[in-house]
Amino acid sequence: MEEAAVTFTEVSKEYPGEVKALDGISLRIPRGEWVAVMGPSGSGKTTFLNLLDGLDRPTSGQVRLSGTNITGLAPAEAAVFRRENIGLVFQQFYLIPYLTVLENVMLAQYFHSMVDERQAREMLDSVGMGHRASHLPSQLSGGEQQRACIARALVNDPGIILADEPTGNLDEANEEKVFEIFRELHRGGRTIIVVTHDRVLGNLAQRRIVLNHGRIAENTYNGNGTVECTESDRQPTLSSGKC
Amino acid sequence: MLVKIVGNSLLKRVRITVWTLATLSTCAALVTLFAALAVDAEKKMSGSLRRLGANAVVYSDSEPSDGVTEPGSAGTSPKWETVKESAVRADAGVVVLQGRVGTLKGKPVAVITSDPKELSAMTPYWVVRGRRPASPGEGLAGKRAAAVFGIKEGSEWTIRWNRPSRESRTRITGVFESGDEDEDRIFLPVSSSTATAGAGAATAGMPPPLTSYALLSVPGGEKGIELLAERLDARHAGVAVKPLRQILHGEQKTLEKIKLLSAFALLAVLSLSSLGVSAAVLARVAERQQELALFQALGAKRRLIVLFLLYESAVLGTAGAAAGFLLGTFLAQGVTLRIFQVAVTPRLTSFLAALAVTVGVALLAGGAGARRALKVEPAIALRGE
Structure with missing residues (x-):
């Protein structure tokens, strides 16, 4: 069996004084798959993503990325793993306001290994932002900032892209540009996991996982209705598209 | 890249940079003033006491x-x-x-x-x-x-x-x-x-x-x-x-008391300045929790973030020391001219003292700020909570 890009095994996350943000989730995401994680607010989507990127740790269970159990990594090891394997795209973009777009992209290179301006410019060109390289984030529109954020996420050539509401702050025209970038990344064979409320983006993905109260409520492959249910009985079904 | 990040971080966050520099410069100015007085005090005060008689x-x-x-x-x-x-x-x-x-x-x-x-x-x-x-x-x-x-x-x-x-x-x-x-x-x-x-x-x-x-x-x-x-x-x-040994002994005692008083005053001033600098540096770090969390999310090790904050503090400390030295020398001139009717000569030792204390205080505050910043989980900081 091919090694999965992501494997969740009985993963729970409980915050002090709160209900469980994630409750015993198990799932497997093969390499190169484009998955949309959806669900209402408070369903555990962001927690799911934070456990994937190693910024947070599960209360119980195991998260494996590309075969590495990231729940067992020390913070410094998690940082190294993250910069080698994961590209992060944020809803709020989180571009450093006092660095230019190019420098923001080079920042990820700097934390990874060494800066390469030519490569950073190429990455900006690939998302249609080459002409804005020397601008500060405050001089960009939301869509441009998101594309710069995506360029930063891609510059170290990560195998997995994790995106948290990448179109949440964008208008329709910019949304379409971002969709196109994701399509291109998927065609390039990258594993993409997108947390989103956006139904269009959810439908564009290969597979849609709907969370509710920290559990997988729906796990659907778009187009053919294939479902892998792992919520309560941990047994996959191939029938209705609902667990 | 680190130089660029620190440089831009300082230059493009004018308000907090100016505030931090102001506190650091004040600290350096006071150190310079007291160092100048400590170095010159004995000579000047001795000269001053000489005007009191044979x-x-x-x-x-x-x-x-x-x-x-x-x-x-x-x-x-x-x-x-x-x-x-x-x-x-x-x-x-x-x-x-x-x-x-x-x-x-x-x-x-x-x-x-x-x-x-x-x-x-x-x-x-x-x-x-x-x-x-x-x-x-x-x-x-x-x-x-x-x-x-x-x-x-x-x-x-x-x-x-x-x-x-x-x-x-x-x-x-x-x-x-x-x-x-x-x-x-x-x-x-x-x-x-x-x-x-x-x-x-x-x-x-x-x-x-x-x-x-x-x-x-x-x-x-x-x-x-x-x-x-x-x-x-x-x-x-x-x-x-x-x-006239009685007079000489009296002078020596007076000078010793004045030096002791100056040392206590310097200690008090340094403590207060350090608190001010710490508050400014901590505010600077607190304001940037999301930025530091992003650095971690992008794969920066905690050690690198500490280094970044310390480097920034050292740059601020050095700039503050230079500005404070000029201000302190000016103040020392005013004080000695007014009290001893003699101008002091700017001394390398005063500058080195100001530099050491100011950079030291800035590094301590930067270290404390880094420690505090790294206590915040990046996931929480990036959620804006």
Whole structure:
């Protein structure tokens, strides 16, 4: 069996004084798959993503990325793993306001290994932002900032892209540009996991996982209705598209 | 890249950078001020204390030292011009005094002649009722002499001399209190050259002096006095120098107390400045929790983030030290000019002290800020919670 890009095994996350943000989730995401994680607010989507990127740790269970159990990594090891394997795209973009777009992209290179301006410019060109390289984030529109954020996420050539509401702050025209970038990344064979409320983006993905109260409520492959249910009985079904 | 990040972070976050720099510069300025005062204080204060009176007495080396206070037989003539010249070279104050005995109302009275300006400079602690004499024909009476003879300021008196049989008319312009034996005497002004002319020289209407001595105000404490004595000895001035140890000891004690007070003040100021700097640096870090969380999300190790914050603090500390040194030197000039009437020289040691303290405080605060920043989970910071 091919090694999965992501494997969740009985993963729970409980915050002090709160209900469980994630409750015993198990799932497997093969390499190169484009998955949309959806669900209402408070369903555990962001927690799911934070456990994937190693910024947070599960209360119980195991998260494996590309075969590495990231729940067992020390913070410094998690940082190294993250910069080698994961590209992060944020809803709020989180571009450093006092660095230019190019420098923001080079920042990820700097934390990874060494800066390469030519490569950073190429990455900006690939998302249609080459002409804005020397601008500060405050001089960009939301869509441009998101594309710069995506360029930063891609510059170290990560195998997995994790995106948290990448179109949440964008208008329709910019949304379409971002969709196109994701399509291109998927065609390039990258594993993409997108947390989103956006139904269009959810439908564009290969597979849609709907969370509710920290559990997988729906796990659907778009187009053919294939479902892998792992919520309560941990047994996959191939029938209705609902667990 | 780190240089670029730090540079841009400082230059493009003007408000917080200016605020942090202001606190650091204040810290550096105070360190510079106190360092300058500490380095120069002893010299300047010693000089200042020297204006409070004599710390050595010079008398003829053939005359017993107690002959100063009780003028007796005249010794060999000391070279007072040489004494004055050497004293001026040593930056010391000097007044040459000549002692005679006259009679007033038929009773003997000790009469001292000296240059009035030099005497005034050497006896600023005298409390004078009336005024000091300024010209020949005027005089100043000690409090006890005034009581014995019933002298009041503004009154005119005739002092009679036995050998030769002459008299001097004098108008007493003031009565002084000194707290010592000078209160038994009457002081008459003569020109500086007359005062240093020696025992054989006669002053208008007066017999030759029975004794001559000089009061010195030498900077540099006992060492300074010893040095001057050696110089006078080498020049065969015919004098002996005797330090007034009680005064020197008092000066030393005063200087020690002032230095201790300065040290406490510096400590207090440094503590307060450190608190201010820490608050500014911590505010700077707190404002950037999301940014630091992003750095971690992008794969920066905690160590690198600490290094980044320390580097930024060091840059701010160095800039603050440079600005503070200029400000502190300016303040030190103002303080020393006002208090000691002397300007201080900017010193490398002051700058190094300011640099070490300011960068040290900035690094400590930056380290504390980094520690606090890294306690916040990046996931939480990036959620904006």
